[in-house]
Amino acid sequence: MSGFILAIDEGTTGSTAIIFNRDGEIVSRGYSEFTQYYPRPGWVEHDAQEIWRTTAQVIQQAMMAGQVKSREIAGIGITNQRETTLLWDKKSGEPIHNAIVWQCRRTSEYCNQLKRDGLANKFADKTGLIIDAYFSASKIKWLLDHVKGAHKRAENGELLFGTIDSWLLWKLTGQIHATDYTNASRTLLYNIFEKKWDEELLDIMDIPAAILPAVETSSGIFGHTAAPDLFDTAIPIAGIAGDQQAALYGQNCWTPGMVKNTYGTGCFMLMNTGDKPIHSQNRLLTTLACDADGHPCYALEGSVFIAGAVVQWLRDELRIIDKASATEALALSVPDNNGVYLVPAFVGLGAPHWDMEARGAIVGLTRGANRAHIVRAALESIAFQSYDVLQAMVRDAHLPIKELRVDGGATANDFLMQFQSDILDVDIDRPLLFETTALGAAFLAGRAVGFWHDAKELQAVRKTGKIFKPNMEKERKTALLRGWARAIEKTKS
Numbered sequence: 001m002s003g004f005i006l007a008i009d010e011g012t013t014g015s016t017a018i019i020f021n022r023d024g025e026i027v028s029r030g031y032s033e034f035t036q037y038y039p040r041p042g043w044v045e046h047d048a049q050e051i052w053r054t055t056a057q058v059i060q061q062a063m064m065a066g067q068v069k070s071r072e073i074a075g076i077g078i079t080n081q082r083e084t085t086l087l088w089d090k091k092s093g094e095p096i097h098n099a100i101v102w103q104c105r106r107t108s109e110y111c112n113q114l115k116r117d118g119l120a121n122k123f124a125d126k127t128g129l130i131i132d133a134y135f136s137a138s139k140i141k142w143l144l145d146h147v148k149g150a151h152k153r154a155e156n157g158e159l160l161f162g163t164i165d166s167w168l169l170w171k172l173t174g175q176i177h178a179t180d181y182t183n184a185s186r187t188l189l190y191n192i193f194e195k196k197w198d199e200e201l202l203d204i205m206d207i208p209a210a211i212l213p214a215v216e217t218s219s220g221i222f223g224h225t226a227a228p229d230l231f232d233t234a235i236p237i238a239g240i241a242g243d244q245q246a247a248l249y250g251q252n253c254w255t256p257g258m259v260k261n262t263y264g265t266g267c268f269m270l271m272n273t274g275d276k277p278i279h280s281q282n283r284l285l286t287t288l289a290c291d292a293d294g295h296p297c298y299a300l301e302g303s304v305f306i307a308g309a310v311v312q313w314l315r316d317e318l319r320i321i322d323k324a325s326a327t328e329a330l331a332l333s334v335p336d337n338n339g340v341y342l343v344p345a346f347v348g349l350g351a352p353h354w355d356m357e358a359r360g361a362i363v364g365l366t367r368g369a370n371r372a373h374i375v376r377a378a379l380e381s382i383a384f385q386s387y388d389v390l391q392a393m394v395r396d397a398h399l400p401i402k403e404l405r406v407d408g409g410a411t412a413n414d415f416l417m418q419f420q421s422d423i424l425d426v427d428i429d430r431p432l433l434f435e436t437t438a439l440g441a442a443f444l445a446g447r448a449v450g451f452w453h454d455a456k457e458l459q460a461v462r463k464t465g466k467i468f469k470p471n472m473e474k475e476r477k478t479a480l481l482r483g484w485a486r487a488i489e490k491t492k493s
Contacts (some may be wrong), residue, residue: 002071002072002073002451003020003022003072003074004019004020004021004027004066004068004072004073004074004078004349005019005074005075005076005442005445005446005451006018006019006020006059006062006063006073006075006076006077006235006442006447007019007020007076007077007078007079007438007441007442008055008058008059008076008077008078008079008132008168008441009079009080009435009437009438009441010051010055010078010079010080010081010164010165010168010171011081011244011264011265012081012084012101012102012103012264012265012266013033013034013036013265013312014031014032014033014034014054015031015032015034015051015054015055015057015058016029016030016031016058016438017029017030017031017055017058017059017061017062017177017343017458018062018435018438018442019062019063019068019073020438020439020442022451022452023325023461024439024442025069025433026431026433026435026460028062028063028065028066029058029061029062029067030057030058030059030060030061030062030065031058031061031064032054032057032058032061032135033054034046034047034050034051034054035047035050036101036260040106041359042104042105042106042108042347043104043105043106044100044101044104044347045098045099045100045101045104045382046084046098046099046104047098047099048086048088048095048096048098048099048164048167049100051164051167051168052167052168052171052277055168056173056227056229056230056426058399059230059308060156060230063428069232070096070231070232070233070235071232071233071471073231073235074235074236074446074449074451075235075236075237075238075239075443075446075448075451076110076172076225076235076236076237076238076239076445076450077237077238077239077240077241077246077438077441077442077443077444077445077446078165078168078237078239078240079165079240079241079242079243079246079437079438079440079441079459080163080164080168080240080242080243081101081102081164081184081243082102082163082182082183082186082242082243082244083102083134083135083136083139083163083187084099084100084101084102084136084163084164085099085100085136085139085140085143085161085409086099086100086161086162086163086164086166086167087140087143087144087147087150087159087160087161087211088159088160088162088167088170089153089158089159089160089426090157090158090159090160091158093170093171093175093431096143096147096150096153096158096159097143097146098122098491099140099164099167100143102134103265103266103305103347104133104139105133105137105347105348105356106133106139107133107138107141107142107143108133108139108348108356108357110133110138110142111131111132111133111138111356112356114131114204115131119131119204119292122200123188123201123202124279124378126191126192126193126198126200126201127185127187127188127189127190127191127192127198127201128185128192128277128279128285128286128287129188129285129286130283130285130354131188132356133356134303134305134350134353134470135186135187135188136161136163136186136187136188136189136455137187137188137189137201137205137207138188138205139209140161140187140189140205141206141207144206144207151206151208153382154207154208154210154211155210156210157210159211160177160211160213161211161212161213162177162179162213163183163186163187163242165179165180165194165240165242166178166179166213167235169222169223170394171241172223172225172226172227172230172237173222173223173224173225173226173227173237174226174227176222176223177186177214178213178214178215178216178222178223179213179214179215179216179239179240180215180216180217180218180240180242181195181215181216181217181218181288181296182198182218182240182241182242182245182246182287182288182289182290182296182329183240183241183242183372184213184215184288185287185288186242186287187262188201189201189205189207189212190201190215192277192286192287192288192298193270193277195215195216195296197209197212197215208432209417213347216240216296217294217295217296218239218240218241218245218249218295218296218444219238219239219290219293219294219295219444219445219447219448220238220239220294220374220448221235221236221237221238221448221449222238222240223236223237224236224237225237225349225389230300236444236445236449237445238444238446238448238449239294239441239442239443239444239445239446239447239448240441240444241290241440241441243262243264243268243437244262244268244270244437245270245287245288245289245299245440246437246438246440246441246444247260247262247268247270247407247408247436247440248260248270248272248288248289248290248299248325248436248440249290249294249311249440249443249444250437250439250440250441250443250462251405251407251409251431251436251440251462252455252458252459252490253270253272253405254272254291254292254455255272255274256273256274256276256399256490257271257272257273257397257401257403258272258405259271259272259390259393259401259403259405260404260405260406260407260436261342261386261404261405261406262406262407262408262436262437263307263308263382263388263406263407263408263409263410263411263416264307264308264408264409264410264437265302265306265307265308265309266303266305266306266307266308266309266350266387267303267307267382267385267389268301268302268303268304269301269302269303269304269386269389269390269393270287270289270299270301271288271299271300271301271393271399272297272298272299272301272399273297273298273299273300273397274291274297274298275291275297275298276298277298277414278298278300278397280300280392280396281353281395281396282352282392282393282396283351283353283354283392283397284300284301284302284352284389284392284393284396285300285301285302285303285351286299286300286301286350287299287300290444291409292455293447293455294444294447300393300396300397301382302350302351302352302388302389302390302392302393303351303389304349304350304351304382304385304386304389305345305346305347305348305349305385305400306344306345306346306347306360307321307344307351307382307385307410308324308382308408308409308410309344309346310342310344310378310381310382311324311327311379311410312324312455313346313378314327314375314378315346316375319344320371320373320374320375321375324409325412327375327378327379327413327415328379328413328414328415328416330371330375330376331372331375331376331379331415331416332415333372334370334372334376335374336376337364337373337376337377337480338364338366338368338369338373339369339397339483340360340363340364340365340369340373340374340376340377340394341362341363341364341377341380341384341483341484341486341487342360342361342363342374342377342380342381343360343361343362343363343376343381343487343488343490344360344378344381345358345359345361345488346359347359348362349491349492350385351388351390351392352388352392353388353488353492355491355492355493356493357493358491358492358493359491359493360491361487361490361491362374362377362480363486363487363490364483364487366465379413379415379416379419380419380484382410382416382420382481383416383419383420383423383424384423384480384484384488386420386424386486387423387424387481387484390424390443401424401426402426402427403426403427403428404413404420404424404426404427404428404429405429405431406420406428406429406430406431407430407431407434407435407436407437408434408436408437409434411430411434412434414468415484417430417466417468418468418471420468421468421469421470421471422470422471422472422477423472423477423480423481424470425477426469426470427467427468427469427470428467428468428469429464429467430453430464430465430466430467430468431462431463431464431465432463432464432465433462433463433465436462439461440463441458443458443461454490455491
């Protein structure tokens with residue numbers, strides 16, 4: 001057996017390639033940001049060709065840095081920003097438009113019309129999702145309706161739809177068109193209970209079935225590389241999962257009731273519910289995840305649109321910090337938030353509020369409020385939004401949560417992790433390796449090719465780095481949550 005697994009982690013702001021050894025240690029990595037396009041307020045796009053170029057670049061960086069040869073890579077796992085939508089020409093492979101990113105709100109009014117037409121329950125009963133511009137379906141509809149000739153070409157079988165995993169699989173393999181259950185479950189077109197593309201939903205949205213990819217199990221061989229500029233031997237692409245389901249798998253959350261939260265551009269909390277779907281009564285999503293063997297199981301999910309991105313906003317737009325790592329010291333330089341709450345509803349509010357027209361606000365400013373208070377309020381907003389999601393999850397699942405497993409870049413911030421533990425009143429388990437999403441993709445690929453043989457091996461690979469325990473007086477916690485509730489109400493449409 002070859003000695004390494006390559007994981008491609010295609011995020012919202014950049015491409016990462018990580019090479020893991022059998023102990024789950026990072027041998028080497030490559031990373032490159034790519035351009036964010038904002039054609040109008042609330043619109044977000046990516047250049048799919050740039051995504052591919054940066055992916056190829058970071059693969060080469062990782063292989064060179066680790067002095068790893070193609071023949072030493074046992075398999076490749078892909079994990080990706082979900083819901084981001086692309087259509088490309090089947091023959092030329094050229095995208096017909098920039099990819100429409102999961103954050104994009106251009107289809108909000110169309111989604112509102114579907115709800116006014118009384119279709120919300122129909123979509124929820126089949127997909128486990130709510131009708132929202134967040135998901136892929138309305139983005140596909142927009143591309144078909146707004147790119148000249150696109151709908152006719154789609155009907156004729158000339159165009160293909162894919163989320164970013166499908167795009168990378170197509171490019172890496174020389175035209176295999178497929179996705180996995182977890183990504184399909186985020187399109188608003190896939191029946192997660194019958195596990196098939198839903199003809200009725202496709203008809204409602206006037207989307208030709210010919211453009212859709214085949215749907216496969218997350219841990220399994222999708223195809224082999226046919227990219228001679230990158231690899232001088234064919235390597236099996238053996239694992240694909242949407243980023244949040246990959247993180248759930250990388251955190252070994254295979255038992256019903258286990259929960260993880262990923263702190264990236266957004267915040268994404270998933271609870272494994274096993275082979276039984278839970279229909280949320282608290283505006284959470286029912287989605288597909290992976291069991292210990294990489295087969296589809298069910299999960300509850302709550303999505304926060306803006307989490308780590310609020311720190312980027314402080315850095316790039318307000319310019320009150322030079323780098324993200326400066327936030328922890330600034331937050332700790334003041335004893336509290338001085339009554340300041342920042343609600344980062346820049347692209348609306350996600351779960352459990354689902355208000356697409358909400359917009360951000362800083363509430364509670366007084367003459368004594370300063371830069372440190374705003375920075376602290378920004379970090380606290382991430383924890384408060386996660387609190388709202390976990391409370392909804394507990395009400396739906398009727399399970400007490402004693403531990404939350406966390407991952408993502410923002411988990412490096414000890415202030416945020418301790419505040420999160422205090423507000424949730426649960427232990428926070430931060431792994432030794434923060435790159436849990438990429439590790440999950442590696443695990444899925446590794447299981448498929450026999451690199452790791454069973455779940456016990458994977459449990460030994462995932463190691464806890466630090467446990468944060470709650471340590472806040474009940475009265476203070478109650479007051480903070482009351483202030484947050486008032487602040488968030490002020491942002492709603």
